[in-house]
Amino acid sequence: MHKTMNRNSNVYTVIYATVLTVLVAILLSAAALGLKDKQKANMDNEKKQQILQSVATKLGKAVTFENAADLWKELNMDDAMFCVNTKGEKVEGQTAFDIASKILFDKGKIKEDATLPVYVANIEGVPYRIVSLYGAGLWGPIWGYLSVDPEGKVAGVSFDHESETAGLGAKIKDDPAFAEAFIGKSLFTDGKFTSVSVTKAGKPANHGGEKVDAITGATKTSDYVGDMIWESLLGYVPFLQGATSPAGGCKKHEGCKKHEGCEKPCDMEGCQKEACTPEACGKPECKAQCGEKAECADKAECDACKKAE
Amino acid sequence: MLIVTVMANEKKPGVFTGPLWTNNPVVVQVLGICSALAVTTQMKPALVMGISLTCVLAFANVIISVLRNTIPNRIRIIVQLVVVAALVIIVNQILKAYVYDVSKALSVYVGLIITNCILMGRLEAFALGNKPFPALLDGLGNGIGYALILFITATLRELFGSGTLFGYDVLARFVNEAGYDGYQNCGFFTMPAAALIIIGCIIWYQRAKNPDLQDK
Numbered sequence: 291m292h293k294t295m296n297r298n299s300n301v302y303t304v305i306y307a308t309v310l311t312v313l314v315a316i317l318l319s320a321a322a323l324g325l326k327d328k329q330k331a332n333m334d335n336e337k338k339q340q341i342l343q344s345v346a347t348k349l350g351k352a353v354t355f356e357n358a359a360d361l362w363k364e365l366n367m368d369d370a371m372f373c374v375n376t377k378g379e380k381v382e383g384q385t386a387f388d389i390a391s392k393i394l395f396d397k398g399k400i401k402e403d404a405t406l407p408v409y410v411a412n413i414e415g416v417p418y419r420i421v422s423l424y425g426a427g428l429w430g431p432i433w434g435y436l437s438v439d440p441e442g443k444v445a446g447v448s449f450d451h452e453s454e455t456a457g458l459g460a461k462i463k464d465d466p467a468f469a470e471a472f473i474g475k476s477l478f479t480d481g482k483f484t485s486v487s488v489t490k491a492g493k494p495a496n497h498g499g500e501k502v503d504a505i506t507g508a509t510k511t512s513d514y515v516g517d518m519i520w521e522s523l524l525g526y527v528p529f530l531q532g533a534t535s536p537a538g539g540c541k542k543h544e545g546c547k548k549h550e551g552c553e554k555p556c557d558m559e560g561c562q563k564e565a566c567t568p569e570a571c572g573k574p575e576c577k578a579q580c581g582e583k584a585e586c587a588d589k590a591e592c593d594a595c596k597k598a599e
Numbered sequence: 600m601l602i603v604t605v606m607a608n609e610k611k612p613g614v615f616t617g618p619l620w621t622n623n624p625v626v627v628q629v630l631g632i633c634s635a636l637a638v639t640t641q642m643k644p645a646l647v648m649g650i651s652l653t654c655v656l657a658f659a660n661v662i663i664s665v666l667r668n669t670i671p672n673r674i675r676i677i678v679q680l681v682v683v684a685a686l687v688i689i690v691n692q693i694l695k696a697y698v699y700d701v702s703k704a705l706s707v708y709v710g711l712i713i714t715n716c717i718l719m720g721r722l723e724a725f726a727l728g729n730k731p732f733p734a735l736l737d738g739l740g741n742g743i744g745y746a747l748i749l750f751i752t753a754t755l756r757e758l759f760g761s762g763t764l765f766g767y768d769v770l771a772r773f774v775n776e777a778g779y780d781g782y783q784n785c786g787f788f789t790m791p792a793a794a795l796i797i798i799g800c801i802i803w804y805q806r807a808k809n810p811d812l813q814d815k
Binding site: 317328355458 | 638640641643644669670671672673674677678681685688689692693695696697699700703706707757760761784786789
């Protein structure tokens with residue numbers, strides 16, 4: 291062809307460019323479409339690995355790309371995940387695993403109406419709630435999973451990143467010591483969410499509460515990890531507190547008539563008033579409550595109740 | 600500008616062996632410096648990058664060499680870029696489906712490979728004017744030459760910057776055995792400037808040994 295046609299003519303150039311572009315486009319689309327299912331399977335498996343990695347120390351074994359799918363089945367994780375909203379209420383109709391953490395954020399802040407995924411790993415009878423983290427790193431996005439034990443302490447974390455510097459920022463994923471430092475740190479101080487900060491050795495935590503030392507030479511990436519945990523967990527706080535802090539827990543007031551079954555974290559005052567109105571005084575259920583509970587929410591009514599008795 | 604330098608430096612001292620040392624793409628042609636600074640904090644990424652670039656360069660060289668008589672002169676750079684970009688993306692897609700962990704390790708470098716000036720430099724200076732087989736040798740030679748410099752730089756940077764080699768603790772253990780208390784990492788070696796100085800020293804050594812390369 292090159293002998294019969296002038297290679298420098300406009301027509302030849304345009305035709306050549308068009309043919310090349312179409313050809314490359316076809317090749318790329320074919321590759322993307324043909325390999326999509328396999329790639330999706332790999333990515334799902336990696337996600338499972340990262341989720342389970344956050345409870346690896348509780349499992350007592352390393353979670354690898356190869357054994358992730360088996361462990362996932364073993365722990366019955368497909369049935370142990372659900373969604374919550376930022377008020378801590380369960381949300382039906384969405385599969386937690388399919389939620390991409392990226393879409394839950396708007397300019398680095400968690401969206402008010404976000405639906406957040408929660409995974410629960412039951413290991414030796416203890417439910418560890420695994421929540422999803424996402425944020426900006428130094429060069430690209432960073433993300434991870436954090437598991438919380440029933441007392442509100444961190445049971446483990448796993449981090450990953452797109453393009454942090456190898457040997458420095460990439461240590462958030464590669465250095466097991468960094469992830470191990472989070473284990474056992476409490477997310478709450480006196481019932482208030484204080485997160486776990488990541489700051490330079492010797493410096494105090496950002497929000498009060500507990501901290502982890504930053505990676506030497508990767509202060510920026512470390513800072514971003516701390517920010518990511520703070521921002522991501524803000525959305526989960528009502529959910530986490532609903533089941534961790536004694537004040538919000540339904541288990542503590544079993545006499546509660548209003549919220550029997552206790553699906554939501556119940557409002558203690560409302561709960562007490564229901565059974566302890568002046569009209570109800572003298573009734574058996576009122577006596578049982580007011581007489582036995584020293585820390586009755588509404589003192590005035592409790593006293594009135596006792597006098598009536 | 601760079602491409603002109605490359606062409607001027609073309610001495611053909613052996614298509615494969617030349618680029619390994621006397622016509623090394625990094626220290627003689629001064630190409631690919633950007634990635635030589637970026638991926639040499641540790642040995643593993645340096646090795647991965649070296650191998651990937653060698654493969655991509657060899658393939659791209661052959662493809663462009665096959666197409667060389669059809670490519671319109673005015674859009675040749677774009678054509679080269681399209682071929683390289685398509686090649687890298689397709690290979691990465693295949694790796695993602697079949698060898699996922701390798702693709703994970705490479706994903707950071709994909710951008711660096713496509714924009715590496717060694718690729719464009721070799722396609723322009725060699726593949727466009729030579730037959731496929733010499734082009735393959737030239738690609739392999741330049742790729743390995745590049746990998747070699749990367750490897751030397753990364754070894755020094757990881758050893759002194761983190762006290763490790765391939766992630767294994769070396770220097771700290773050595774220092775401890777000698778009776779001193781631990782090794783304090785030299786943070787400077789983890790910075791890109793250290794790579795520039797190391798590569799500068801290699802260039803210095805090479806020029807001193809080989810007067811032919813000195814500017815007259």
